[in-house]
Amino acid sequence: MPKLSARSVAAPASPIRRLYPLAVEAKKRGKKVYHLNIGQPDIPTPAAFMRGVHEATVKVLDYAPSPGIPEAMEALARYYGECGLQVAKEEVLITIGGSEGITFALTIACDPGDQVLVPEPFYPNYLGYARLTNVEIVPITTCREDGFHLPPRREIEAHIGPRTKAILFSHPGNPTGVVYTKAELEMVVDIALRHDLFIISDEVYREFVYEGGHTSLLTFSEVRDRAILVDSISKRLSACGARIGAFVSRNKDVMAAANKCATIRLSAPTFEQLGLVAFMADPNHRAVVEEMIGEYRMRRDLFCKELLDIPGITFRVPEGAFYVMMGLPVEDSEAFIRWMLTDYPGPETVMLAPGSGFYVTPGLGKDEARGAYVLKADDLRRACAVLADGLSTFNRARAGEVVAGRG
Amino acid sequence: MPKLSARSVAAPASPIRRLYPLAVEAKKRGKKVYHLNIGQPDIPTPAAFMRGVHEATVKVLDYAPSPGIPEAMEALARYYGECGLQVAKEEVLITIGGSEGITFALTIACDPGDQVLVPEPFYPNYLGYARLTNVEIVPITTCREDGFHLPPRREIEAHIGPRTKAILFSHPGNPTGVVYTKAELEMVVDIALRHDLFIISDEVYREFVYEGGHTSLLTFSEVRDRAILVDSISKRLSACGARIGAFVSRNKDVMAAANKCATIRLSAPTFEQLGLVAFMADPNHRAVVEEMIGEYRMRRDLFCKELLDIPGITFRVPEGAFYVMMGLPVEDSEAFIRWMLTDYPGPETVMLAPGSGFYVTPGLGKDEARGAYVLKADDLRRACAVLADGLSTFNRARAGEVVAGRG
Structure with missing residues (x-):
């Protein structure tokens, strides 16, 4: 057979993919797995979103306009207005999820071989978007002790070279939950101006902020021409399967380029755009989102409180998103997570995402894991109890092995 | 502002994009435009598809599995079975339209800078997929006199070089309507084997065949490991806005690579997959498609008969799809189509797609245009009458100008 392209076979399997089959097997053995x-x-x-889909009157399901159904673009522009961001309809392009928005942004900012700076740990799919667009990610390492806030300016600038075209980050952060301060964002803006870079701000968790406020990249007028906001309704509408996101820019040339990208893939799915329109037409829509955020705030507080009670787990309480990137009292978190799926006794277990999967710098994140608090309060509590017991059982078993090995 | 990437600004505006605003203006002036x-x-x-969407019981609209909802993959595998192609569920991956299927295929077959052979004239979006994946399209020119059938083997092989990785074609063809004979496909298969190429067969018009039969690329067992079928429900379910297509291969490595591509963009939209499942569960589904194809056959016969009556228009009756790529009795079809939108008198006009937009070889297709018979019979008849009158009025006006110029 012909050889597959290097880019299609290059990606190493991520730790979570290696572990997933083990979770499936554990469940087949009758185990309850708490998926953190x-x-x-x-x-x-x-419900308003669902009604929009169920009651859509479509006779011929034809291509939606490439930049989006006008009412859906307007709905998102109105949403940004509610958040205090003045955005025109033409500055919003509906994308097939946040994934497509980032792919468009990388395509527009970079030619093959160009580089983007990304604070690590970061969302692993960024590596996929970068590989498909032939862009190189240059990591800016941040650490747990600093709550994953940005390093000093000189450390960031040391990574900028002639092929650096953009800075990309998720804000609030996945997997870190970090929400940057205004001063941090001002530093990023200043770096982008001085080095002539695009800033790609992935704000899919923009509503999930529990401490202070969230400052959107779009509020900085100095970067009107170089700021690209990537957004998605996946998280704040609990509608990941809708595949509806947005690419927002106030730069006409950038929007023209994004429109070309959109034209090539023809259109985003119709019914889900109509769901969004119906949701935004519901006069109660802000309250629906705020209620959801309230639930996540309660879960964050609960999850962090429970984690703090587990000996050896270290983290700073994250300001946003729905993740805690924690240090575990183990040498190799992937080995522990695997053991929890294969060897931990009893009817229940917990699955975490190994920290190393969120770093590109070799060796980093080995003792870390990401926990997502997307479970109900009782389940979160139970998951933490299982995790605590798992850690002490695992470490006792390891200590016993070491002793046995010595004897 | 930072410079946009070369790839995002490279594409010249296609002729149809230049003309589209003129059609909008014509309609604003109260003109009826027949969109051919x-x-x-x-x-x-x-209706069964729509019911599947409207009656879907989804509580949390979560990510669908990346390769597709299993029932949707099964539904398509069953569909291919009905067409005489034995395909396992795992050999089908649900894509976000045929567009994504071709993008995946190019990504997997080619690294940046590699080449694919494509018979021209071809679907212009292929250029977009190729640009986004940094692949070069090498055209194999076919011509109207041959009904756009393939040239002899040596002409195709003359275009193969060390960076050629695949042959890509739509079959039945857009814009040509050509349906390749079994002998032609055997030649392609043989070329692919000899030169170690992938074959990417875009069969989104696979049901739209009016003469003889359609031989799918998947019927050739010699190319089990190098054949990639790209499909879509857009045309045969009249559901372009669903964004549901398929990537089909019997090569496990190719499917593994396609699954990686699919994982990166997370999932295809859920509701439209459920629509497909419901459609295929309708015991009447074959009859629904066949009735639709019957309507298109009637339209093709009608459209071709009407076109044959227009002096100077030349074409061979196409075997499939829903297009006629015709020669017009004008020097520059784009100038004529523009004139029809801006200067043609009376309450109605016709819009065609200029032929040059379907070629990459400079100068080709200048006197050609693509007509799509996606209108009801009466409208098709009327559109042809307007086209006939337009051509003679245009040519008289031009002759007058020439005479006036001489005078």
């Missing part, structure tokens, strides 16, 4: 590893909200999708 | 230029079916989407 995934970022899939469990809260029902709002 | 677009490939958007006008036939209602089947």
Whole structure:
């Protein structure tokens, strides 16, 4: 057979992919698995969205306009207005999820071989988007002790070279939950101006902020021409399967380029755009989102409180998103997570996402894991109890092995 | 502002994009425009599909599995079975339209800078997929006199070089309507084997065949490991806005690579997959498709008969799809189509797609245009009458100008 392209076979399997089959097997053996590893909200999708889909009167399901159904673009522009961001309809392009928005942004900012700076740990799919667009990710390492806030300016600038075209980050952060301060964002803006870079701000968790406020990249007028906001309704509407996101820019040339990208793939799915329109037409829509955020705030507080009671687990309480990136009292978190799926006794277990999967710098994150608080309060409590017992059982078993090995 | 990437600004505006605003203006002036230029079916989407969407019981709209909802993959595998192709569920991956299927295929077959052979004239979006994946399209020119059938083997092989990785074609063809004979496909298969190429067969019009039969690339067992079928429900379910297509291969490594591509973009939209499942569960589904094809056959016969009556228009009756690529009795079809939108008198006009937009070889297709028979019979008849009158008025006006210029 012909050889597959290097880019299609290059990606190493991520740790979570290696572990997933073990979770499936554990469940087949009758085990209950608390999935703290995934970022899939469990809260029902709002009824207004569902009504929009179910009651859509479509006779011929023809191509939607490439930049989006006008009412859906308007709905999102209105949403940003509600958040204090003045955005025109033409500055919003509906994308097939946040995934497509980032792919478009990388395509527009970079030619093959160009580089983007990304604070690590970061969402592993960024590596996929970068590989498919032939862009190189240059990591800016942040650490747990600093709550994953940005390093000093000189450390960031040291990574900028002639092929650096953009800075990309998720804000609030996945997997870190970090919400940058205004001063941090001002530093990023200043770096982008001085080095002539695009800033790609992935704000899919923009509503999930529990401490202070969230400052959107779009509020900085100095970067009107270089700021790209990537957004999605996946998280705040509990509608990951809708595949509806947005690419927002106030730069006409950038929007023209994004429109070309959109034209090539023809259109985003119709019914889900109509769901969004119906949701935004519901006069109660802000309250629906705020109620959901309230539930996540309660879960964050609960999850962090429970984690703090587990000996050896270290983290700073995250300001946003729905993740805690924690240090575990083990040498190799992947080995521990595997053991929890294969060897931990009893009827229940917990799955976390190994930290190393969120770093590109070799060796980093080995003792870390990401926990997502997308379970109901009782399940979160139970998951933490199982995790605590798992850690002490695992470490006792290891200590016993070491002793046995010495004897 | 930072410079946009070369790839995002490279594409020249296609002729149809230049003309589209003129059609909008014509309609604003109260003109009725018969759109023979677009490939958007006008036939209602089947009721069973719509019911599948409207009655879907989804509580949390979570990510669908990346390769597709299992029932949707099964539904397509069953569909291929009904067409005489034995395909396992695992050999089918649900894509976000045929567009994504071709993008995946190019990504897997080619690294940046590699080449694919494509018979021209071809679907212009292929250029977009190729640009986004940094692949070069090498055209194999076919011509109207041959009904756009393939040239002799040596002409195709003359274009193969060290960076050629695949042959890509739509079959039946857009814009040509050509359906390749078994002998032609055997030649392609043989070329692919000899030169170690992938074959990417875009069969989104696979049901739209009016003469003889359609031989799918998947019927050739010699190319089990190098054949990639790209499919879509857009045309045969009159559901372009669903964004549901398929990537089919019997090669496990190719499917593994396609699954990686699919994982990166997370999932295809859920409701439209459920629509497909419901459609295929309708015991009447074959009859629904066949009735639709019957309507298109009638339209093709009608359209071709009407076109044959227009002096100077030349074409060979196409065997499939829903297009006629015709020669017009004008020097520059784009100038004529523009004139029809801006200067043609009376309450009605016709829009065609200029032929040059389907070629990459400079100068080709200048006197050609693509007509799509996606209108009801009466409208098709009327559109042809307007086209006939337009051509003679245009040519008289031009002759007058020439005479005036001489005078």
